[in-house]
Amino acid sequence: xxxxxxxxxxxxxxxxxxxxxxxxxxxxxxxxxxxxxxxxxxxxxxxxxxxxxxxxxxxxxxxxxxxxxxxxxxxxxxxxxxxxxxxxxxxxxxxxxxxxxxxxxxxxxxxxxxxxxxxxxxxxxxxxxxxxxxxxxxxxxxxxxxxxxxxxxxxxxxxxxxxxxxxxxxxx
Amino acid sequence: xxxxxxxxxxxxxxxxxxxxxxxxxxxxxxxxxxxxxxxxxxxxxxxxxxxxxxxxxxxxxxxxxxxxxxxxxxxxxxxxxxxxxxxxxxxxxxxxxxxxxxxxxxxxxxxxxxxxxxxxxxxxxxxxxxxxxxxxxxxxxxxxxxxxxxxxxxxxxxxxxxxxxxxxxxxx
DNA sequence: AGGATATAGTTGATCCATCAACCAAAGGTC
DNA sequence: GACCTTTGGTTGATGGATCAACTATATCCT
Numbered sequence: 001x002x003x004x005x006x007x008x009x010x011x012x013x014x015x016x017x018x019x020x021x022x023x024x025x026x027x028x029x030x031x032x033x034x035x036x037x038x039x040x041x042x043x044x045x046x047x048x049x050x051x052x053x054x055x056x057x058x059x060x061x062x063x064x065x066x067x068x069x070x071x072x073x074x075x076x077x078x079x080x081x082x083x084x085x086x087x088x089x090x091x092x093x094x095x096x097x098x099x100x101x102x103x104x105x106x107x108x109x110x111x112x113x114x115x116x117x118x119x120x121x122x123x124x125x126x127x128x129x130x131x132x133x134x135x136x137x138x139x140x141x142x143x144x145x146x147x148x149x150x151x152x153x154x155x156x157x158x159x160x161x162x163x164x165x166x167x168x169x170x171x172x
Numbered sequence: 173x174x175x176x177x178x179x180x181x182x183x184x185x186x187x188x189x190x191x192x193x194x195x196x197x198x199x200x201x202x203x204x205x206x207x208x209x210x211x212x213x214x215x216x217x218x219x220x221x222x223x224x225x226x227x228x229x230x231x232x233x234x235x236x237x238x239x240x241x242x243x244x245x246x247x248x249x250x251x252x253x254x255x256x257x258x259x260x261x262x263x264x265x266x267x268x269x270x271x272x273x274x275x276x277x278x279x280x281x282x283x284x285x286x287x288x289x290x291x292x293x294x295x296x297x298x299x300x301x302x303x304x305x306x307x308x309x310x311x312x313x314x315x316x317x318x319x320x321x322x323x324x325x326x327x328x329x330x331x332x333x334x335x336x337x338x339x340x341x342x343x344x
Numbered sequence: 345a346g347g348a349t350a351t352a353g354t355t356g357a358t359c360c361a362t363c364a365a366c367c368a369a370a371g372g373t374c
Numbered sequence: 375g376a377c378c379t380t381t382g383g384t385t386g387a388t389g390g391a392t393c394a395a396c397t398a399t400a401t402c403c404t
Contacts, residue, residue, distance in 0.1 A: 024309060029317055032329035036316075039332035040212055042258060042339050049362095060390080079352060086214060091391060093354055098389075115352040115399045137196060144208075145201055147338040148331060155327050157204035159320060160211035166319040167214050221392095232360080251382060263361060265384055270359080287369045287382045 043143060050139050055132035060095060061104065062136065065121060065129040068105070074121040077110065081119055104128055215315060222311050227304035232267060233276065234308065237293060237301040240277070246293040249282065253291055276300055 025033060048059040057065070067084055068074050076084075082092040096119055099105040104125035110116035145153065197205060220231040229237070239256055240246050248256075254264040268291055271277040276297035282288035317325065 023313060025313070025317070028322075029313075029325065032325045032332075033312060033316065035329045035332040035336070038258070039336045039339075040216070043335060044212070046339060058390080077352085086210070088392075089353065090355085090393075094390080094392095097354090110352095113352075113400075115397095117353070140205060141195060141197070141201075142342065143338055144205065144335060145197070147334050150200075152327070152331050152334075153201065153204045155324070156331050157207045159324050159328050160204075160207040162319050162324075163215060163316060164207070164211045166315055167211075167218060170314065230360085249382085260362075261383065262363075262385085266360080266362095269384090282382095285370080285382075287367095289383070 046143065047136070047139055051132060051136050054135045055128065057128055057132050061099060062129065062132060064095065064099065064119075065104065065125055068119065068121040069126065069129060074126070075108070075118045078117050078119060099125075218315065219308070219311055223304060223308050226307045227300065229300060229304050233271060234301065234304060236267065236271065236291075237276065237297055237304075240291065240293040241298060241301060246298070247280070247290045250289050250291060271297075 044059070051062060052058055063085055064081065067081055068076055078092060078096070079089055082089045085092075087095075096105060096107065100107060103122055106120050106122050108118040108120055110118055148156065216231070223229055223231060223234060235257055236253065239253055240248060250264060250268070251261055254261045257264075259267075268277060268279065272279060274296075275294055278292050278294050280290040280292055282290055320328065
């Protein structure tokens with residue numbers, strides 16, 4: 001029954017008849033990759049669920065509000081905001097529309113560019129993030145910072161930056 | 173104008189009147205955390221877009237098909253599948269319904285448990301993953317394995333496992 | 345000035361993820 | 375064997391993400 005039971009790496013060449021076997025991951029590479037993926041999915045799932053439960057903000061809401069409260073006047077241009085979060089402009093537009101409905105944020109016309117629009121954080125938005133931030137930071141500390149040594153955390157940053165560089169080089 | 177311009181860490185105590193300042197991240201911690209988040213979002217975005225463009229499978233489809241082709245007979249129980257991917261059963265149910273519509277997968281009644289259901293990979297599903305796997309593995313190698321030294325990859329696995337352990341301990 | 349092109353942003357369709365509510369069969373327990 | 379809880383799974387509503395198509399203003403070129 002091994003024919004029915006092979007994993008992708010074994011069934012592939014059988015099914016396609018390719019002679020050049022692809023460059024599969026070694027067991028160590030595979031284990032590392034799967035560990036990373038699992039961690040990453042569980043971590044972001046947990047953090048966003050905690051954030052939402054504690055404060056009613058999604059991770060996306062939180063990122064937008066941090067970016068806005070960081071900016072002078074609590075305002076940014078739509079596309080500037082989108083680029084700083086590395087979102088597509090369409091996603092930003094939809095998301096800001098939803099946040100505006102909840103009074104976290106408000107659109108304003110842009111005097112110096114007739115096409116443009118400002119996004120401005122409202123008092124309600126400031127309250128929301130002020131309430132959310134300490135709990136969220138505490139969760140990040142508990143789940144990520146604390147279990148790692150400072151050296152490991154530095155390694156994580158280094159590894160992350162190297163992969164991000166590669167993503168930039170190897171443009172879509 | 174500094175009142176309008178402070179970041180979350182400075183505005184929080186002003187707005188809430190708390191006297192105990194929360195345990196904010198140090199600059200090094202913050203930089204590491206932001207590097208990680210950025211990498212993680214861009215990497216999964218890129219990988220899933222490439223996968224979809226190359227093979228018409230989403231990352232979720234891919235994970236389901238790998239799990240099924242790994243199992244004896246190419247079949248698994250619904251909840252078993254859900255647990256192995258750490259998905260909620262409702263997500264699994266919806267997703268399997270969509271995959272079944274595309275003939276990647278098929279439901280079967282379960283003889284030994286009247287409530288249960290099997291999910292079985294179809295020939296079409298096997299073809300799809302056989303076509304997708306080499307390209308996807310190549311992308312993972314290019315974007316993650318290659319830019320890291322073996323020691324860094326091992327560190328990434330170690331760090332990931334440590335965080336996952338913490339997630340398990342610190343149960344929701 | 346007039347036309348081409350680039351930039352800033354919106355919209356609608358479609359698919360995905362999450363939550364709460366629900367249903368039905370299995371397994372105790374008295 | 376009637377009741378209760380647990381287990382396995384579905385459903386519908388809602389909000390979020392992505393893609394392609396579109397509008398309107400600005401800018402560049404001659």
